[in-house]
Amino acid sequence: MRQSSFLCxxxxxxxxxxxxIIALFALVIINLQALTGRWSEDVQVRAYLEKPVxxxxxxxxxxxxxxxxxxxxxxxxxxxxxxxxxRQRLENADLLDGLSPEVLPVSFDxxxxxxxxxxxxxLELLPRIxxxxxxxxxxxxxxWLERFESFVQxxxxxxxxxxxxxxxxxxxxxxxxxxxxxxxxKDELEIMALVGATPxxxxxxxxxxxxxQGALGGGLSLGTVYLLYQAFFREGLGSLLFSIGGYEIHFxxxxxxxxxxxxxxxxxxxxxLSSLRKFVKIG
Amino acid sequence: xxxxxxxxxxxxSKHYRSDSAALANIDLRIDKGxxxxxxxxxxxxxxxxxxxxxxxxxxDKGQILIKGxxxxxxxxxxxxxxxxxxxxxxxxxxxxxxxxxxxxxxFPLEVQGKRRIEVGKKVYQALxxxxxxxxxxxxxxxxxxxxxxxxxxxxxxxxxxxxLLADEPTGNLDINVTLExxxxxxxxxxxxxxVVLATxxxxxxxxFPRRVLTLEGGALVRDESC
Numbered sequence: 001m002r003q004s005s006f007l008c009x010x011x012x013x014x015x016x017x018x019x020x021i022i023a024l025f026a027l028v029i030i031n032l033q034a035l036t037g038r039w040s041e042d043v044q045v046r047a048y049l050e051k052p053v054x055x056x057x058x059x060x061x062x063x064x065x066x067x068x069x070x071x072x073x074x075x076x077x078x079x080x081x082x083x084x085x086x087r088q089r090l091e092n093a094d095l096l097d098g099l100s101p102e103v104l105p106v107s108f109d110x111x112x113x114x115x116x117x118x119x120x121x122x123l124e125l126l127p128r129i130x131x132x133x134x135x136x137x138x139x140x141x142x143x144w145l146e147r148f149e150s151f152v153q154x155x156x157x158x159x160x161x162x163x164x165x166x167x168x169x170x171x172x173x174x175x176x177x178x179x180x181x182x183x184x185x186k187d188e189l190e191i192m193a194l195v196g197a198t199p200x201x202x203x204x205x206x207x208x209x210x211x212x213q214g215a216l217g218g219g220l221s222l223g224t225v226y227l228l229y230q231a232f233f234r235e236g237l238g239s240l241l242f243s244i245g246g247y248e249i250h251f252x253x254x255x256x257x258x259x260x261x262x263x264x265x266x267x268x269x270x271x272x273l274s275s276l277r278k279f280v281k282i283g
Numbered sequence: 284x285x286x287x288x289x290x291x292x293x294x295x296s297k298h299y300r301s302d303s304a305a306l307a308n309i310d311l312r313i314d315k316g317x318x319x320x321x322x323x324x325x326x327x328x329x330x331x332x333x334x335x336x337x338x339x340x341x342x343d344k345g346q347i348l349i350k351g352x353x354x355x356x357x358x359x360x361x362x363x364x365x366x367x368x369x370x371x372x373x374x375x376x377x378x379x380x381x382x383x384x385x386x387x388x389x390f391p392l393e394v395q396g397k398r399r400i401e402v403g404k405k406v407y408q409a410l411x412x413x414x415x416x417x418x419x420x421x422x423x424x425x426x427x428x429x430x431x432x433x434x435x436x437x438x439x440x441x442x443x444x445x446x447l448l449a450d451e452p453t454g455n456l457d458i459n460v461t462l463e464x465x466x467x468x469x470x471x472x473x474x475x476x477x478v479v480l481a482t483x484x485x486x487x488x489x490x491f492p493r494r495v496l497t498l499e500g501g502a503l504v505r506d507e508s509c
Contacts, residue, residue: 188379194337195391195438196367198360 007181015217018170023225029159043117045110047136068128073111174271182279203276214268218261289315289477295345304501305331318472321481323498329481338362370439374451376431378423385419388438409441429460449480
């Protein structure tokens with residue numbers, strides 16, 4: 001390492017830069033996933049009844065709906081309750097002047113078990129609700145739910161494609177930077193082979209060096225991302241996420257920090273290994 | 284007289300290009316403890332023959348036996364172990380310039396996993412043999428060409444090799460240094476090491492007469508014993 005400090009710095013620098021991008025990407029994705037996860041908790045079915053029902057009948061229906069497998073909670077919304085909710089939502093209550101609760105339909109708010117809070121889950125549950133309330137108009141925010149799920153899927157796809165591309169690009173860059181280091185020391189590698197060193201004996205120090213550079217790059221990238229998180233993300237992205245979902249931004253969890261370090265070590269190791277194959281040839 | 288064969292070549296041929304042979308149909312026997320010159324003009328095949336002996340190259344045809352073992356069938360992973368029994372000296376010394384003289388000479392022993400105390404003793408002894416024990420903490424580029432070649436010889440001999448191969452070891456050195464280097468080869472040979480020295484210097488051959496193998500266009504054309 002002592003004789004090629006410039007190339008060593010270049011390797012660590014490349015690893016740090018690319019792992020920083022990956023870690024930043026992970027930070028944003030993880031927080032968006034957590035936010036969308038919180039949104040999914042709001043997914044529920046609202047069943048509007050064709051005709052008003054009496055309290056006793058409503059209670060009976062509520063019990064039958066509550067006993068459906070996959071239903072978490074059921075709330076009966078009477079005309080008065082619906083009217084009062086609408087009044088709360090519309091701050092300008094003048095709009096409701098002259099409007100009586102009788103124009104509003106009665107409904108049931110059906111909360112779903114957490115594993116069914118998705119479009120597929122709702123579609124699975126609808127026939128069972130329909131069996132209890134055959135004439136009810138069932139609403140579950142179809143369009144919103146579909147958009148929301150497409151958004152989540154898009155995030156996953158982008159994470160996979162961009163993450164994969166970044167890792168591949170990093171491996172390519174690191175491998176080539178390490179190759180320059182090895183090229184500067186190819187005479188030494190040749191001499192080692194001449195005096196009877198086994199490939200492992202020759203490669204081991206370079207692999208260790210690659211792994212150490214990878215770990216250093218990983219550590220520096222985490223440090224950089226943490227500084228960026230403290231300086232910009234907590235304020236900027238944090239307040240944005242809080243305003244749209246009441247969600248507070250978090251730094252990368254320990255498992256992800258370890259994964260970034262591990263990725264650095266593996267990139268350094270495989271970058272060295274692929275280059276060494278070209279330079280260490282015995283017999 | 285020693286009659287045990289150290290090196291045997293049977294019908295060895297090597298081509299780098301399809302239209303010309305670097306070596307053609309070489310049959311050869313070198314006994315244990317012999318000192319042999321390999322001579323011929325540039326491109327005659329001297330270096331190629333030496334490379335075949337330490338498996339830096341493989342022959343296209345024929346068999347090579349070192350101490351009765353067929354090295355043309357060696358697997359790549361077995362080559363390092365063969366090389367630990369062969370010392371090689373080159374015209375351009377091939378020293379690791381980023382390492383001290385001690386580290387250079389110690390390296391073949393470290394490769395073999397020798398203990399540090401044994402390494403220290405053997406390196407000191409080898410450097411004393413070549414008269415450079417006081418330079419062990421210096422770096423190769425701080426030494427003259429002759430001194431660097433002596434270090435290379437110490438590195439080749441430190442493991443107590445069965446065979447010492449030298450490819451134009453005095454090609455870059457003046458006559459006085461050449462004489463010193465030749466003395467080191469003679470001493471190694473006197474201790475029982477088989478020496479194969481490639482040179483095109485007739486003066487050296489005349490000063491230190493030994494068996495001479497002459498190559499021409501890849502063919503062994505003369506085998507003269509002194």
